[in-house]
Amino acid sequence: GQQLNQSPQSMFIQEGEDVSMNCTSSSIFNTWLWYKQDPGEGPVLLIALYKAGELTSNGRLTAQFGITRKDSFLNISASIPSDVGIYFCAGRYNNAGNMLTFGGGTRLMVKP
Amino acid sequence: GAVVSQHPSWVICKSGTSVKIECRSLDFQATTMFWYRQFPKQSLMLMATSNEGSKATYEQGVEKDKFLINHASLTLSTLTVTSAHPEDSSFYICSARETHYEQYFGPGTRLTVT
Numbered sequence: 001g002q003q004l005n006q007s008p009q010s011m012f013i014q015e016g017e018d019v020s021m022n023c024t025s026s027s028i029f030n031t032w033l034w035y036k037q038d039p040g041e042g043p044v045l046l047i048a049l050y051k052a053g054e055l056t057s058n059g060r061l062t063a064q065f066g067i068t069r070k071d072s073f074l075n076i077s078a079s080i081p082s083d084v085g086i087y088f089c090a091g092r093y094n095n096a097g098n099m100l101t102f103g104g105g106t107r108l109m110v111k112p
Numbered sequence: 113g114a115v116v117s118q119h120p121s122w123v124i125c126k127s128g129t130s131v132k133i134e135c136r137s138l139d140f141q142a143t144t145m146f147w148y149r150q151f152p153k154q155s156l157m158l159m160a161t162s163n164e165g166s167k168a169t170y171e172q173g174v175e176k177d178k179f180l181i182n183h184a185s186l187t188l189s190t191l192t193v194t195s196a197h198p199e200d201s202s203f204y205i206c207s208a209r210e211t212h213y214e215q216y217f218g219p220g221t222r223l224t225v226t
Contacts, residue, residue, distance in 0.1 A: 042217035
């Protein structure tokens with residue numbers, strides 16, 4: 001089945017730094033979504049992308065739908081402590097019904 | 113908008129008993145609801161998809177007789193873990209989707225089976 005490779009698996013951030021993470025797929029998607037999950041909570045939708053090449057921002061977050069439809073990236077600018085958490089990419093191919101395929105997640109942590 | 117609630121947020125039960133988890137869409141009609149399971153430090157694993165009024169579609173490897181899903185209305189779905197065992201301990205998360213909109217997730221339910 002389809003698989004999403006998300007990288008990096010984890011990273012440390014220092015307040016003020018920019019952060020970048022990405023997802024790649026073995027097959028194409030028609031929709032890319034980015035979610036954030038805090039400990040003990042459900043994922044919260046951050047950004048939705050519906051068109052190849054689309055670049056969308058939500059505050060300090062920017063995400064792009066890759067031209068090949070097999071990848072997406074998420075950037076966080078000027079990170080703050082509350083950015084800590086796990087970020088998941090998810091893709092959907094229309095013929096797969098409503099189902100999402102999730103990446104393995106990127107865990108953001110604060111540098112000690 | 114697009115708020116999904118789950119109840120309970122955590123539950124501890126004895127091995128062999130059954131546990132019911134409720135998922136509600138509070139401000140929209142959920143034509144489709146999804147149930148996921150998440151182990152520590154892992155991604156979400158889809159267990160089943162249900163459309164209102166229809167039987168749930170289970171993912172490969174998920175026992176439908178063990179994980180009973182009911183989606184009786186456009187705002188409520190329930191997951192019942194029957195004859196729970198310690199290996200069923202996990203974080204269960206539901207999500208709901210209105211036609212033409214994205215999935216919104218509930219806050220999750222942590223199940224511990226002793």
